[in-house]
Amino acid sequence: MHLRYMPGASALHQLHPLVKFGWLLFLSVLVFALRNPVAAVIILAAAISLFAAGRLPLRSVAGMRTALAASLFLAALQIFFVQDGEPLFHLWSRAVTTSGLSSGIRIGGRFLAIILLSYAFVLTTSPNDLSFAMMQAGIPYRYGFALVTALRLVPIFQQEAATVYKAQLARGFRYDQRNLNGIIDLPRRFLLPMLVSSLGRVDYLSVSMESRSFGMLPKRTYLRTIPFQRRDGFALAALIAATVAALAAPWITSMQS
Amino acid sequence: MISLRDFSFTYDGSPQPALSKVNLEIAAGEFVVIAGPSGCGKTTLALAIAGVLCQQYNCKTDGKISVQGADVLRAPVYETAQRVGLVQQNPELQFCTLTVLDEVAFGLENRCVPREIIEQRVIEALERVNALHLLGRELASLSGGEKQRVAIASVIATQPPVLIFDEPTSNLDPAATRTIFRVVEGIREQGELTVIVIEHKLAFLRPFFPRLIELEHGRIVADETMSLQPLTAPLTTGRCSPQTTSKEPIVTVQDLCVQIDGREILSDISLEIHAGDVISVMGRNGSGKTTFLQCLIGLVRTKRGMVFVAGHDASETPVSTLARAAGYVFQNPDHQLFANSVWEEATLAPKNFGAFDASTDKRTVTLLERAGLMERVEDHPYRLSFGQKRRLNMVSILSYQPVVLLLDEILIGQDPANARFLLDNLCGAAGEGAAVLLVNHHPDLTTEYANRILFLEEGRLRVDAPISEGLGQLARLGYHAFLPYAMHPSPPSETQG
Numbered sequence: 001m002h003l004r005y006m007p008g009a010s011a012l013h014q015l016h017p018l019v020k021f022g023w024l025l026f027l028s029v030l031v032f033a034l035r036n037p038v039a040a041v042i043i044l045a046a047a048i049s050l051f052a053a054g055r056l057p058l059r060s061v062a063g064m065r066t067a068l069a070a071s072l073f074l075a076a077l078q079i080f081f082v083q084d085g086e087p088l089f090h091l092w093s094r095a096v097t098t099s100g101l102s103s104g105i106r107i108g109g110r111f112l113a114i115i116l117l118s119y120a121f122v123l124t125t126s127p128n129d130l131s132f133a134m135m136q137a138g139i140p141y142r143y144g145f146a147l148v149t150a151l152r153l154v155p156i157f158q159q160e161a162a163t164v165y166k167a168q169l170a171r172g173f174r175y176d177q178r179n180l181n182g183i184i185d186l187p188r189r190f191l192l193p194m195l196v197s198s199l200g201r202v203d204y205l206s207v208s209m210e211s212r213s214f215g216m217l218p219k220r221t222y223l224r225t226i227p228f229q230r231r232d233g234f235a236l237a238a239l240i241a242a243t244v245a246a247l248a249a250p251w252i253t254s255m256q257s
Numbered sequence: 258m259i260s261l262r263d264f265s266f267t268y269d270g271s272p273q274p275a276l277s278k279v280n281l282e283i284a285a286g287e288f289v290v291i292a293g294p295s296g297c298g299k300t301t302l303a304l305a306i307a308g309v310l311c312q313q314y315n316c317k318t319d320g321k322i323s324v325q326g327a328d329v330l331r332a333p334v335y336e337t338a339q340r341v342g343l344v345q346q347n348p349e350l351q352f353c354t355l356t357v358l359d360e361v362a363f364g365l366e367n368r369c370v371p372r373e374i375i376e377q378r379v380i381e382a383l384e385r386v387n388a389l390h391l392l393g394r395e396l397a398s399l400s401g402g403e404k405q406r407v408a409i410a411s412v413i414a415t416q417p418p419v420l421i422f423d424e425p426t427s428n429l430d431p432a433a434t435r436t437i438f439r440v441v442e443g444i445r446e447q448g449e450l451t452v453i454v455i456e457h458k459l460a461f462l463r464p465f466f467p468r469l470i471e472l473e474h475g476r477i478v479a480d481e482t483m484s485l486q487p488l489t490a491p492l493t494t495g496r497c498s499p500q501t502t503s504k505e506p507i508v509t510v511q512d513l514c515v516q517i518d519g520r521e522i523l524s525d526i527s528l529e530i531h532a533g534d535v536i537s538v539m540g541r542n543g544s545g546k547t548t549f550l551q552c553l554i555g556l557v558r559t560k561r562g563m564v565f566v567a568g569h570d571a572s573e574t575p576v577s578t579l580a581r582a583a584g585y586v587f588q589n590p591d592h593q594l595f596a597n598s599v600w601e602e603a604t605l606a607p608k609n610f611g612a613f614d615a616s617t618d619k620r621t622v623t624l625l626e627r628a629g630l631m632e633r634v635e636d637h638p639y640r641l642s643f644g645q646k647r648r649l650n651m652v653s654i655l656s657y658q659p660v661v662l663l664l665d666e667i668l669i670g671q672d673p674a675n676a677r678f679l680l681d682n683l684c685g686a687a688g689e690g691a692a693v694l695l696v697n698h699h700p701d702l703t704t705e706y707a708n709r710i711l712f713l714e715e716g717r718l719r720v721d722a723p724i725s726e727g728l729g730q731l732a733r734l735g736y737h738a739f740l741p742y743a744m745h746p747s748p749p750s751e752t753q754g
Contacts, residue, residue, distance in 0.1 A: 128355050149353050155397070156349070160592065166556050167593040169576035170585040171653070172609030176575040189595040196639055197591045201350055207309045208351035211343045212364035212415065216335035223362035223375045 003062050003119065005126050012054035012120065016232040017130040018137055022239050024121045030246060031113050037102045040109030047116035054124045061123065067115040075108030127151050133226040141220050149205060157198060164193045258451050259283040259306060259419065263320035265475075266301060266310065275301040276475040278320070285418070288445055289453045290462050290483065293472035294672035295644040299455045302472070303423045305329075306453070308337030324419060335367070341419045342412035346427050346670075348404035357383075357391050357399075357407050364415040382414035383407075385447065386440050401542040402433030406440060413444060420444070422454045426461075427670050430541045430698050431738035434461055457672060459483070460701065460742040494724055496705040497535055497684035506531050507660055507692045508553060513562035515548055515716075522548045523716045526562070530692045532660070535684065537703040537724070538696045539739050540713035546696045547588075549713065550663045553694070554583045567660050581610050583661040584654035588669065590646035594638040599630055602638045602649060607657040617656060624652045628678070644675045651679055655686060662686055662693045668702065680706045704728065704741045712739070 007013070012020070031043045051058045058064065078100055080091075085099030128151060135144035168189060169176055175186065209215075261281040267274040276298045283289055291299050304310040305322055308329035322329050329337045345351045354360045361382055365375045383389045386406040391399065399407065405425055412420065422441060426434040442465045445452045456462060459469070463483055471479040506529035515523040523545045530536065540546050551557040552564055555571045564571035567582035584606075587593050596602035603621050607613040625631045628648040633641065638649060647667060654662065662683060668676045676699070683693045684706055694711075697703050710727030712720035712734075720730045731739055 128359075145353065148355070152352060152355060163587060163589070163592045166551070166576075167585075167587050168595060169556070170554055170580050170587075171593070171595070171606045172577050172580050174575070174577040174609070176577055192639070193592055193594060197589070200591070204345065204347070204350045205353060207304070207307075207343070208345060209353050209363075210334040211307050211309055211338050211341070212412065213335040213338040213367040214353075214363075216333075216338075216367055217369050219369060220366045221369050221372060221375065222366055223372060223379065224356075224359055225372075 003122060006056065006123050007126070008055060008124065010054045010124070011231070012050060012124045014229075014231075015124075015235060016226060016228050017125050017133040019232050019235045019239065020121060020125060021130070023235070024117055026239060026243055026246075027117055028114050031110050033246070035106065037105040037109065040106045040113060044109045044113040044116070047113050047120060050120040051116065054120060056120065056123050061119060064119075067112060071108040071112035071115070074111055075104040078104035078107055129224075129226055132222060132224050136222055136226060142215070145209075145214070149209075153198075153201065153205075156201065157194070160197055161190075161194060164190060167193075258285040258287075259322075259324050259453075261306075261320065261322050264305065264322055265319040266298075266305060267317045268301075269317070274475055276305070279475070279477060281470070281477065283451060283453070285451055286449050287451055288442075288465060288467040289451075289470060290459065290467045291453060291455045291470045291472060292457065292459060293478075295670065295675055296642050297472040297672075298475040299472055300423055301475075303343065303421045303453065303455050306419075307341045307343040307421055308332060308334050309343070338364070338417070339368075339415070340417055341421060342415065342417035344405075344409050344412050344420070344422045344425050346424045348401070348408040348428070351408055352396050352404075355396055357388075357394050357396060360396060360407060361411045361414050363411060368415065378414050378416075379410075382410040385413060385444055386410045387436075400433075401429050402436055405429060405433070405437055409437075409440065409444070413448075416448075419451045420453070422452070422456075424455055424457070424670065426456070426458060428542075430539075431700065432541060432736070434458060434698070435738045438462060438465075457670075493705045495708075497680070497687065498708065504531075507567055509563070509565040510552075511563045513549075513552060513564060514560045515545075515552060515557055516560045517548070517557075521716060523552070526718050528711070528718065528721055530661070530694070532690045532692055533687050534709055535687045535693045535707045536695065536709045536711055537700070537707035538694055538711045538713070539698070539700065544713040545716040546713055547665055550585070550665055550694060550696055553661065553663055554585050555579045556585075577609075580606070580659075581612070581657070582659055583663055584657070584659035585663045586650045586654055586665065586667050588666045590643065590650050591639075593650055594646065597637060598634065599625070599636055599638055599641070599649060600634040603630075603634075603652045603656055606653055610657060612657055620658075621652070621656045624655055624682075627682070628652055644671060647671060647675065648678065651682055655682060658686075658689070658691070660691050662691050664693070664695045666696050666698065668697050668699045673702070676702050700728075700739055701741045712736070 027043055031040060034040070079096055080094055082100035082103050083095060083097060085097040087095035087097050088101065089096055128148060131144045131147040135141045261279050264276060264279045265274050266276045279302065291302060293299055301310065306324065306329065310316070311318065311330055318330060324337065324340045327337070327340065352360055354363060358379065361379045362375050365378055380389065383392060386409050388403065388406045388410060391403055391407060396404065396407065426437050429437065438461045441452060441454065444450060454462065467483055469479070469481055469483040470477055508530035511527050513523055513526040514521065526549065538546050538549070548557055552559060553566055553571060555574055555576045559572050566579060569579055569582065571579060594602060596605050603625060604613055607617045622631070625634065630645060630649060630652070638646065641649060650667070664683070667679060671679065680702060683695065687693050695703060695707070704724060707724050710720060710722060710724055711718060712727070712731060719734065720727050722730055728740055728744060732744065737745060
């Protein structure tokens with residue numbers, strides 16, 4: 001399964017895209033700011049519970065195994081190479097120490113938490129809704145539509161790239177046989193047709209948009225509104241409170257000490 | 258309403274003007290069709306009236322164009338957009354959002370129309386193109402005809418008094434084409450709009466008696482009311498009648514089934530193709546024509562069944578090997594030009610196959626001469642016109658004489674003269690013992706050349722018969738839009754597609 005938006009009706013799906021994005025940002029910064037391995041584990045647990053809340057299949061998402069393997073590798077590196085602190089036990093003649101274990105959990109947990117949080121966001125947020133929400137929140141609509149049209153063009157370009165590849169096979173380029181002949185020229189033969197056709201596409205699209213008055217006024221109206229509901233208000237209030245608390249915490253602790 | 262005075266336009270870097278001294282008056286409420294061979298300046302004229310020409314290209318113009326008294330050459334595009342709506346050829350590529358709702362609302366939103374009014378106008382616009390049922394859909398899930406109807410709705414939603422359609426049906430099957438033209442005529446009648454249609458497929462427009470303007474080399478050469486007269490043109494077949502020579506088939510397909518992303522695209526197709534066959538492959542958009550063609554060169558993996566092409570099992574032979582026997586021309590010429598010069602392009606495949614010798618050299622020269630490309634052999638392929646690129650695509654396949662020719666909608670956007678050139682060449686190849694499969698939406702042209710017709714319906718082979726018998730079967734199945742014009746039972750406006 002590809003890593004892209006999966007429509008659904010869970011609370012996570014329905015959360016306002018910008019509030020959700022705010023939380024993603026907050027938690028990602030937090031997991032880096034906190035040096036305690038327990039914090040990394042807690043945020044990781046929170047990320048996993050988000051998958052449950054969004055009714056997302058944790059296993060079938062593309063790249064999940066790679067992410068898990070990478071985070072275990074990172075953790076293992078720390079555990080093996082950080083040698084200060086109290087030794088706990090020995091593994092293959094290397095000491096596993098308290099600080100090695102703690103930084104392994106911290107770094108591996110951080111990595112996995114960030115990946116899972118981002119996945120949870122991408123899987124439950126329609127990129128289209130996100131762009132419209134951004135525009136309605138005041139981001140200039142030209143930038144918003146740059147995103148929307150990119151979403152529109154990416155699948156078209158993918159399809160065209162596949163066609164160009166097929167067309168080369170059909171003309172006897174032996175990419176499908178173990179043969180390096182001509183493989184050096186592949187990028188050049190590939191890029192020119194793609195460049196020519198994508199420039200054409202962009203031209204075509206801009207005629208279509210401008211001839212429907214795109215860019216006429218500094219603002220525009222929207223038929224699609226991204227509703228800001230009561231629970232979005234609560235989520236936003238909670239986010240602000242959490243941010244204030246997180247910012248204030250070091251002050252408080254430093255004043256106490 | 259619209260007035261052009263001595264209007265001339267030259268594209269940057271082009272020696273000849275695309276339009277020269279065009280004078281034209283179009284009154285409010287007129288229905289105008291602009292026709293002419295490829296490269297005659299039709300699209301340039303459409304873009305000029307819509308006011309986008311000078312914004313798109315470095316502007317070398319002379320003369321004046323005014324719409325409702327406003328000078329569209331100087332006015333910003335968004336201002337002209339309030340007077341002129343433009344529907345382009347390819348619906349897929351003119352969408353800038355992801356859903357039907359967003360797309361139809363787009364123009365109104367840009368003008369800061371309040372939400373309640375947008376909502377109402379979106380519904381009205383979709384109703385006028387008979388597409389209200391598509392309101393909640395994503396654009397990617399629509400068929401070609403549905404997409405073009407939504408594209409039209411997205412333009413008429415802002416209610417411009419002038420509508421320009423630039424070959425709105427060139428990517429559509431005949432049934433969808435007929436629907437689109439009926440929609441266009443309906444919009445015009447109800448809304449008392451001025452409508453300009455740029456089109457090759459004149460037969461479909463005859464029932465509406467439009468004013469026909471013909472362009473050639475950037476000049477108006479004819480301007481008259483289209484009559485129903487040529488309707489009675491006799492049905493010609495057998496323009497190309499090669500002998501199906503061998504008893505042994507070149508292509509054998511048995512119980513072919515293909516699934517893509519879990520959806521069955523082709524089901525239980527069995528047939529044999531012999532040397533000398535010229536086969537017209539037709540069907541609605543999405544009926545599986547392209548997939549079928551790609552199966553024959555191994556580009557699509559089969560789920561069940563067997564495909565043998567010139568002795569190779571297509572499911573086990575690499576495409577680049579099978580390609581020696583089966584030449585394939587794709588729909589878009591820009592996707593299949595890989596060399597740095599016309600000559601290199603024409604000889605690319607034979608060199609890849611290690612089959613370039615003196616006789617190939619000679620044949621390529623002859624083919625290029627016939628295609629009128631011999632003076633351009635040093636030029637980069639991308640410098641050619643659309644029609645010339647198409648001819649080059651054809652030459653680069655014919656140069657190594659594959660025994661099966663697979664051609665996917667190569668007649669799209671080709672004027673009759675260019676189309677005939679392509680078909681005559683295919684006919685020649687068939688005479689030399691090749692089998693030709695031509696996926697097309699042009700029964701008027703292909704009926705003259707083909708000896709056999711295949712018609713696909715939702716992945717199943719509904720008709721496989723010699724040409725005249727096959728046309729009879731199509732008529733009985735109710736697919737009148739897929740018959741040559743001379744066989745239409747009555748003016749198309751009164752029958753169902």
